[in-house]
Every structure is written in C-alpha cells, then in structure tokens.
Amino acid sequence: MPTSLPEPAASDPARTPAATVASSVYKRLRDDLLNGGIEPGVKLRIEAICERYAAGNTPVREALSRLAAEGLVERHDQRGFTAASLNLDELEALTRTRADIDVMALKDAMAHPSTQWEEQIVLALHRLSRTPRSAQDDAYVPNREWERLHREFHRSLIANCRSRWLRQFSEELADQAYRYRQCSIRNAYGVRDVHAEHAAVAQAVLAGDVERAVSLLTRHYWQTAEFIQAVAGGEKGAV
The missing domain is CATH 1.10.10.10 (Winged helix-like DNA-binding domain superfamily/Winged helix DNA-binding domain)
Structure with missing residues (x-):
C-alpha cells in the first residue's frame, strides 16, 4: 500500500x-x-x-x-x-446503487420531456464526440476536458428529473465511480467504443424508449465495472 x-x-x-x-x-x-x-x-x-x-x-x-x-x-x-481505498466488493454495490438511482432519475426525466432538455442532450453528446478521450494520439494520456464533458453528458440525461435529491445522489455516486474508472481506462481505451454506448443511450432517450434507455444505461455502468474487475484479476477485495 x-x-x-x-x-x-x-x-x-x-x-x-x-x-x-x-x-x-x-x-x-x-x-x-x-x-x-x-x-x-x-x-x-x-x-x-x-x-x-x-x-x-x-x-x-x-x-x-x-x-x-x-x-x-x-x-x-x-x-x-x-x-480511501478501492475495493471490488464496494464497486459492485456502488455500480448497483448508481444504476438504480440514475434509472429512477432517467425515468422521471423521460416522463416529463421538454425541447430544451432534448437539445441539452444532443449538444452534450456532440461536444463530447468532438473531444478526444486521450490528450495524445499514440498513447493514453488523461484528457481533463473529455472528463468534464463526459460528466456533462451524463448530467444532461437526467437534467429534467424533478427530484433534486436524485440528481444530487447521482453526482455523489458519479464521483465515487470516477475513482474506480481510472483503474480501467488504459485497458479499455481503444477496445471499448464508449462513444457508441453514449450515442445509443441518447438515441433511446430522445426516441422516448424508456425500456431500451434504461437497459443501455445500466449496461454502460456495468461494463465499466467489468473492465475494472478484469484489471484486478477478478479477485475480491482491494483493487
């Protein structure tokens, strides 16, 4: 340690x-x-x-x-x-809780759509898609601007949720998930098409397909957890 x-x-x-x-x-x-x-x-x-x-x-x-x-x-x-240490047992609980909270927030947002909200999602996805994940082309170097826009995109999905508590809990859980995600980025970079995952979620949300949007967002979160577990060798305990 x-x-x-x-x-x-x-x-x-x-x-x-x-x-x-x-x-x-x-x-x-x-x-x-x-x-x-x-x-x-x-x-x-x-x-x-x-x-x-x-x-x-x-x-x-x-x-x-x-x-x-x-x-x-x-x-x-x-x-x-x-x-704070990173622990795979806690990661599973964190991922499950984050998925549950964001699904509730997303369902509420989709139940009360607005043109402004939909435009916010489209703009957030567009900005994220035009920003490179890595600060270098030949090797992965964290790009802080991509990380900022990535958070903005996920915020946009639930921005129309009427519960400030759900939005606040989502932010706190996203912070915790971000720490774990740093463990898997280098392994997932170039292998996982994160933009395609984001675009699919946004498309389902904009189409009003609640079931598909929920399924895709949940899968998006669990894929990250699976990459982290793979990095740690699939063992329980500290990462």
Whole structure:
C-alpha cells in the first residue's frame, strides 16, 4: 500500500480567511483524490498536506473531515487519515446503487420531456464526440476536458428529473465511480467504443424508449465495472 503523498505542489501564498483557505484545500485535495493525483491508500499526513497546499493545520483538518464524510478519505482512530481505498466488493454495490438511482432519475426525466432538455442532450453528446478521450494520439494520456464533458453528458440525461435529491445522489455516486474508472481506462481505451454506448443511450432517450434507455444505461455502468474487475484479476477485495 502506498505510504506517502506525492511531492508538494506549489500554491499561492496567502493571507486569506480560514474559511476560504479550508474551502480551497478541500477543493484541491478532492480533485487530487478523484483524478489520481493522490493514490488510494496513501496516508494523508497533516504536515505534508499543509506543505502541499500551503495551508495551516486547522483548514487542512476541516477539509479532511469533509472528505471523510463524503467517503473519499478514511479516518482511523489514533492513526490519522488515508485516501480511501478501492475495493471490488464496494464497486459492485456502488455500480448497483448508481444504476438504480440514475434509472429512477432517467425515468422521471423521460416522463416529463421538454425541447430544451432534448437539445441539452444532443449538444452534450456532440461536444463530447468532438473531444478526444486521450490528450495524445499514440498513447493514453488523461484528457481533463473529455472528463468534464463526459460528466456533462451524463448530467444532461437526467437534467429534467424533478427530484433534486436524485440528481444530487447521482453526482455523489458519479464521483465515487470516477475513482474506480481510472483503474480501467488504459485497458479499455481503444477496445471499448464508449462513444457508441453514449450515442445509443441518447438515441433511446430522445426516441422516448424508456425500456431500451434504461437497459443501455445500466449496461454502460456495468461494463465499466467489468473492465475494472478484469484489471484486478477478478479477485475480491482491494483493487
């Protein structure tokens, strides 16, 4: 298991209110946890984080507590914090829960269609299709813009859902799923036609075919889980 943080990143010196500093540390640390800047299982030493983000002890502890509440950080009695580990058993539960929540949200959105919502889906898919998955042509290098547009596309599918709770839960589950997805991208890249999967879901939604849309979206999520399991050798436990 990794035992230390990467080298501290440079950040702005600051005479800033504590609440602002805590918010900044929270956002930057959260981004690093989600995007792989800090690997799962790494011990999050308070002193190292203070140095990395040029912040004091109090705002760092506040940020870690918020992230622990979100499940991105694990708190250990008398042993501090670690970046949340990845576990195949939890992945299955996460995938099932995410599929259930997004299916409920999608069904509600499709039951109350609007021209604006349909145009949002078409535009989100178009923008995503025109953005390369990798930042390089000859090897996979994460493209942050593709990731941003990918999230926007999935948001667009349920944007017309009337329940803000379902939309909020969907966002939280998508964050957790994103961490796991980083484990499979290199293996799936060039093998899996993700654009075709997205286009098929969008087409079913726009056609008002609820059964097909639900089936395709659910399959889309489980395919990701299957790739992650393949990377881990299909064994239960930590990824």
